[in-house]
Amino acid sequence: MLAAQFMALLDVFIVNVAAPTIRADLAASGAGLQLVVAGYTVSYAVLLITGARLGDRFGQRRMMLVGLAFFTAASLACGLAQNTGQLIGFRLAQGAGAAVMIPQVLSLIQRNFTGHARVRALGAYSAVLAVGAAAGQVVGGVLVAADLFGSGWRPVFLVNVPIGLALLAVGARVLPRDARAQTARGLDLPGLLLLAAAVSLFTVPLVLGQEQDWPLWSWLSLASSAVFLAAFAAYESRLAARGGAPLIAPRVLRIPGIGAAVVRILLVMAVNAGFLFVVTLHFQAGLGHSALRTGLTFAPTALVFGAVGLTWTRWPQRLQRSLVPAGFTITALAGAAVGLLLRDGSFGGPWLYVAFAAVGLGLALGYSPSLTRALGGVRKEDAADASGLLATVTQLGQLVGVAVFGSLFLAHLTDAGAASARQGSADALLVACLALAVTALLGVVSGPVRARH
Structure with a gap:
């Protein structure tokens, strides 16, 4: 679980180092390069709550493996992308896979560890968060500098493929089986849409605003995110009061x-x-x-x-x-x-x-x-x-x-x-x-x- 967590976290930072090489190789515009770097983070942040709810509904083990498989396939696609548009789309898909995979880590720790063992597991989880952030820049620098077989920036994505396949093989054997009867709680689609809108309107200007000198749309987007967040809170409160299953x-x-x-x-x-x-x-x-x-x-x-x-x-x-x-x-x-x-x-x-x-x-x-x-x-x-x-x-x-x-x-x-x-x-x-x-x-x-x- 922590190896998967580390791999997903690495991809938040590893692409920053490869950005100049990507721009030169694919003739990417400034905006296109921003979306290559930020697309992963945006879809990751927007879909995390959804990923957690899918794990609750269909089982943490199952969704952990599904997210890992999707993340690995998207990493392969990123490494083989032929133009900026393809790379942006595959980065969004990669972030979606991480969003399905990562929430299951804490859930599995909560469900399968107790007492001091849980404390140790959460300590290791915290350590991975810190090491992954710094390691992303180191690994990215090593891979880009190595220019393996003249592949330039592509190994920063392709390195996930053998690791992901190995984790899928091991995870299928060692992850605890899901309970036969998962929760019957629905996915609360209105709540998901409201929260996704709030998070999207908040994250997009944060990752793109600085490069564009904080245009008017970025401030309007941030203000709108607060409106959608208030609407989400109000809807969830009413849903809970009616005996429903809020997000x-x-x-x-x-x-x-x-x-x-x-x-x-x-x-x-x-x-x-x-x-x-x-x-x-x-x-x-x-x-x-x-x-x-x-x-x-x-x-x-x-x-x-x-x-x-x-x-x-x-x-x-x-x-x-x-x-x-x-x-x-x-x-x-x-x-x-x-x-x-x-x-x-x-x-x-x-x-x-x-x-x-x-x-x-x-x-x-x-x-x-x-x-x-x-x-x-x-x-x-x-x-x-x-x-x-x-x-x-x-x-x-x-x-x-x-x-x-x-x-x-x-x-x-x-x-x-x-x-x-x-x-x-x-x-x-x-x-x-x-x-x-x-x-x-x-x-x-x-x-x-x-x-x-």
């Missing part, structure tokens, strides 16, 4: 800790994605580093995040209640430190790696305990609702982080009157890192996450 059961939102966990996961993912994005831009465009060197620089962040996610439950009991606020505080301090260390246009020296490791430590403490404790109160029959909700929040947090902090970085990069591009980039990065630090501090005051045992 997300209202009782899930009332589980102790879920509300605070949603806020904190959104903040962690926004800060993580924003940090990776702006530092990557600075390293590659400002300092002239290669994609591979840039990706490897994030290794301390990913490794510490993963290690903490796997071990935090074994830390002294007296520390447990303060882990989450301490994590956000460490993230704020470390994020500001990165900006200060790089403010003069240099690489930052050995202390930069310490700051990167501290970012990983803080983000892990903000994320892993929040997720684990909140899910401790979720009943098995509500696993799909909680999984779809938290997976969607994770994806939306990443989109918000890239859009907000990326826009801030690029705006100050344009306005900076520095004599050199290197110093101008460093000045813009300092502003973005300070904004990241302030955002992280919001996690400190977002309310306690109550542990459930």
Whole structure:
């Protein structure tokens, strides 16, 4: 399950590195290239709740394998695409496959692990989220630089095919069988359409707005998403009051800790994605580093995040209640430190790696305990609702982080009157890192996450 999760997460980031090669090979326009990169993310985010509900209705094992097969086939099609239009369409299909596959991971963990085993499984899940983000840029850089058999960018998609086929063979043998009688809850099509419209209207301007200098349509789309979200909430409330089967059961939102966990996961993912994005831009465009060197620089962040996610439950009991606020505080301090260390246009020296490791430590403490404790109160029959909700929040947090902090970085990069591009980039990065630090501090005051045992 985690290997599939890692593969799907990798595809969010791996294509960024290959984008220039894709543009040259397929003669893609700027808008076409944006859709190649963003199409996967958009369909992935829009369909996550739907994927969770399909798993609840037809079985998590079955939908995990169906989504994995669809994702693998779409990856093959992407690798063989002959023009930009084909590649965009197959990227949308790839995102749809991931949206069917990924919500089943949390649901299967919820349904098949209990007690300390569940905590360990969720820790490993958290570690994969962190490592996948950094690894995507490293793997993408390696594959594009290798130019295997003169194939250029195509291996960034084709690498999924043998992995996907192997996971299908193993998954068919080891994934637990679905119960014979799955839930009779319907798919709530009106609710699905309202939510899909709200998420689409929110995500599309976030992934395309910056490149187009935030035109009027992007602001209208964001405003419309709020209208559709309100309509979705009102419809779901009426449906639940009539005894129907809403897309997300209202009782899930009332589980102790879920509300605070949603806020904190959104903040962690926004800060993580924003940090990776702006530092990557600075390293590659400002300092002239290669994609591979840039990706490897994030290794301390990913490794510490993963290690903490796997071990935090074994830390002294007296520390447990303060882990989450301490994590956000460490993230704020470390994020500001990165900006200060790089403010003069240099690489930052050995202390930069310490700051990167501290970012990983803080983000892990903000994320892993929040997720684990909140899910401790979720009943098995509500696993799909909680999984779809938290997976969607994770994806939306990443989109918000890239859009907000990326826009801030690029705006100050344009306005900076520095004599050199290197110093101008460093000045813009300092502003973005300070904004990241302030955002992280919001996690400190977002309310306690109550542990459930």
